[in-house]
Amino acid sequence: MQIQVSFHMGFHALIKRLALYRARRRSRRALLALNDELLKDIGLSRAQALAEGSKPFWQAGNAGRSHSDKNNRQSSGHKFTQKLKA
Template identity: 55%
Template structure:
């Protein structure tokens, strides 16, 4: 290989690594597994929001949420972030 090809491969691998890092940040931001597609993400949101509405006062304290915050998040439609 010539030097130009080596530079291209290095830059391409850095771009791939940066893209994976961005995808991981997005997954953490939405608090869902990164392997989920759109419908899987909707399903995940629906069930986790339903579960949030069923938490006791002690469990909400452990999570660090008030009843009002949990209710506001739990009543959001599944398609909203």
């Protein structure tokens, strides 16, 4: 029974990972198809779009985000988690 449960959990994780890869590939292709005006609207340069769009699907990306933005999201999420625990 334990092996069957482990298999289902592993299979579910694999399906989720494949869906993530597919979504990354689709969104990166869409990003590359945007014209310069639309890229400007979302705050990206052509160089940033090319850098993100050329990444392989298995590599996570963070186009348009600075290091401080990433830290702010992590710390705010941490505060939120602390509020939930309280």
